[in-house]
Amino acid sequence: MTGTDGDSVINTLVDPSLDAATEAVESGFEAERLVTLFGRCTVEYDGRASSTLGLGDRHVMCKPDGSILVHTDESQQPVNWQPPGCTHEAGVAEDRLVLESERSTPDERLVVRFEQIAQVSTFAVEDATELTLDGTEEDLRNRILDDPELVEPGFTPLATERDTAAGAIDIFGEDSDGRTVAVELKRKRVGPDAVGQLGRYVDALRRDLHDDAEIRGILVSPSVTDRAAELLERNGLEFVSAAPRE
Amino acid sequence: MTGTDGDSVINTLVDPSLDAATEAVESGFEAERLVTLFGRCTVEYDGRASSTLGLGDRHVMCKPDGSILVHTDESQQPVNWQPPGCTHEAGVAEDRLVLESERSTPDERLVVRFEQIAQVSTFAVEDATELTLDGTEEDLRNRILDDPELVEPGFTPLATERDTAAGAIDIFGEDSDGRTVAVELKRKRVGPDAVGQLGRYVDALRRDLHDDAEIRGILVSPSVTDRAAELLERNGLEFVSAAPRE
DNA sequence: CTATTAATCTCGAGA
DNA sequence: TCTCGAGGTTAATAG
Numbered sequence: 001m002t003g004t005d006g007d008s009v010i011n012t013l014v015d016p017s018l019d020a021a022t023e024a025v026e027s028g029f030e031a032e033r034l035v036t037l038f039g040r041c042t043v044e045y046d047g048r049a050s051s052t053l054g055l056g057d058r059h060v061m062c063k064p065d066g067s068i069l070v071h072t073d074e075s076q077q078p079v080n081w082q083p084p085g086c087t088h089e090a091g092v093a094e095d096r097l098v099l100e101s102e103r104s105t106p107d108e109r110l111v112v113r114f115e116q117i118a119q120v121s122t123f124a125v126e127d128a129t130e131l132t133l134d135g136t137e138e139d140l141r142n143r144i145l146d147d148p149e150l151v152e153p154g155f156t157p158l159a160t161e162r163d164t165a166a167g168a169i170d171i172f173g174e175d176s177d178g179r180t181v182a183v184e185l186k187r188k189r190v191g192p193d194a195v196g197q198l199g200r201y202v203d204a205l206r207r208d209l210h211d212d213a214e215i216r217g218i219l220v221s222p223s224v225t226d227r228a229a230e231l232l233e234r235n236g237l238e239f240v241s242a243a244p245r246e
Numbered sequence: 247m248t249g250t251d252g253d254s255v256i257n258t259l260v261d262p263s264l265d266a267a268t269e270a271v272e273s274g275f276e277a278e279r280l281v282t283l284f285g286r287c288t289v290e291y292d293g294r295a296s297s298t299l300g301l302g303d304r305h306v307m308c309k310p311d312g313s314i315l316v317h318t319d320e321s322q323q324p325v326n327w328q329p330p331g332c333t334h335e336a337g338v339a340e341d342r343l344v345l346e347s348e349r350s351t352p353d354e355r356l357v358v359r360f361e362q363i364a365q366v367s368t369f370a371v372e373d374a375t376e377l378t379l380d381g382t383e384e385d386l387r388n389r390i391l392d393d394p395e396l397v398e399p400g401f402t403p404l405a406t407e408r409d410t411a412a413g414a415i416d417i418f419g420e421d422s423d424g425r426t427v428a429v430e431l432k433r434k435r436v437g438p439d440a441v442g443q444l445g446r447y448v449d450a451l452r453r454d455l456h457d458d459a460e461i462r463g464i465l466v467s468p469s470v471t472d473r474a475a476e477l478l479e480r481n482g483l484e485f486v487s488a489a490p491r492e
Numbered sequence: 493c494t495a496t497t498a499a500t501c502t503c504g505a506g507a
Numbered sequence: 508t509c510t511c512g513a514g515g516t517t518a519a520t521a522g
């Protein structure tokens with residue numbers, strides 16, 4: 001097996017002694033490596049909420065940015081975690097490897113106690129590249145700024161992220177009759193919440209502009225739910241179907 | 247090293263050959279084990295959105311429930327993933343280990359191509375216990391049902407999850423004067439969205455009950471933002487401060 | 493720091 | 508299957 005010393009890309013121990021495991025984790029933290037453990041453990045969390053998790057086999061990942069993830073064999077989401085910026089510590093208590101992760105603002109603490117450690121690995125990670133993502137709300141905005149007729153013939157965008165007392169309007173513009181138009185963009189099918197958001201912007205515009213001119217609110221998304229459609233109708237708002245791509 | 251055969255709790259290969267790695271991953275999928283890989287790879291995703299990720303060292307976890315997670319050394323969130331229910335496949339193409347994860351409704355596909363594989367592990371996971379979590383919205387609801395005076399003296403809960411055309415009201419009840427009260431609960435400080443939600447419930451009640459009786463809407467949370475407070479005021483809604491615990 | 497909103501949000505419940 | 512709302516949401520961005 002390669003990588004039993006701390007300078008290798010990988011350092012892996014299978015069924016390690018308590019001392020060997022502790023030393024591997026500590027030196028992994030020290031060297032700012034990605035550290036993973038697999039074994040039988042309990043987990044306690046206290047902070048914004050609090051939780052306990054009884055004994056079971058879990059996969060624990062500690063990242064050099066201070067985040068920690070505890071995964072079971074189910075679900076995309078970790079069963080417990082801490083966000084980046086936490087301080088990790090490894091120690092031994094009552095003959096068990098104990099991982100502690102803490103942060104402040106808010107005060108939060110995660111403790112993992114291993115009854116049995118099946119594997120410890122530490123990895124040196126080199127990753128220069130970044131993700132490029134398409135099909136976001138920003139793509140939908142760019143599509144509409146490129147071709148405002150997707151909203152309606154004669155629509156003229158005047159600003160993006162135009163600020164109001166209720167928040168920023170995605171696209172602020174006017175229609176062919178010179179009426180003010182607030183456009184709210186959503187990349188996918190939306191429910192009543194998005195209609196409420198648009199309604200608040202239109203209301204804020206009416207108060208901000210305090211004139212009697214008609215102000216239109218248009219929700220642009222691939223589709224809306226029935227309740228959202230009702231709410232649009234009742235609030236005198238409009239809907240235009242458009243998607244971020246295709 | 248223990249666990250080089252597929253029946254052990256762990257099966258780990260460090261710097262494996264392409265064939266050995268492929269065989270380990272395939273037998274891990276077959277045996278419904280938790281499979282992890284670490285190595286230099288690219289990732290492509292196409293589905294609800296689409297993304298590409300260039301070469302870099304990443305940790306990949308495939309769970310027996312069909313989920314897959316690709317982690318870099320930063321961030322709590324995976325850089326790419328698929329939800330549970332996907333079909334995993336491992337294969338070799340152009341001298342590289344390729345993992346493919348697919349699902350339908352919606353059609354989504356994730357492809358990981360390894361240029362170099364530093365480690366492959368498969369784990370047999372036994373985990374009978376479930377997480378217990380405190381400090382949730384349900385805890386806040388139970389607190390208030392135990393002691394309705396937390397809302398106000400004389401408040402009487404009549405139903406939880408009371409259905410309206412706009413959705414379910416957390417706590418439906420009446421005040422000491424017999425007026426209908428809709429209570430919306432939030433476990434933490436809230437913004438304008440929660441006020442909109444409460445407003446929709448109250449409006450729906452007014453339409454559903456179609457009488458002229460006054461209907462009160464009360465938001466219960468630890469605190470509200472300034473804009474939320476304004477919006478409450480403007481919509482004739484009320485706020486009571488309470489938290490899920492302490 | 494706080495506030496606001498997007499997200500391949502995820503997840504669970506209910507129809 | 509879709510819809511809806513909670514979440515220790517997380518993450519990014521603006522103030």
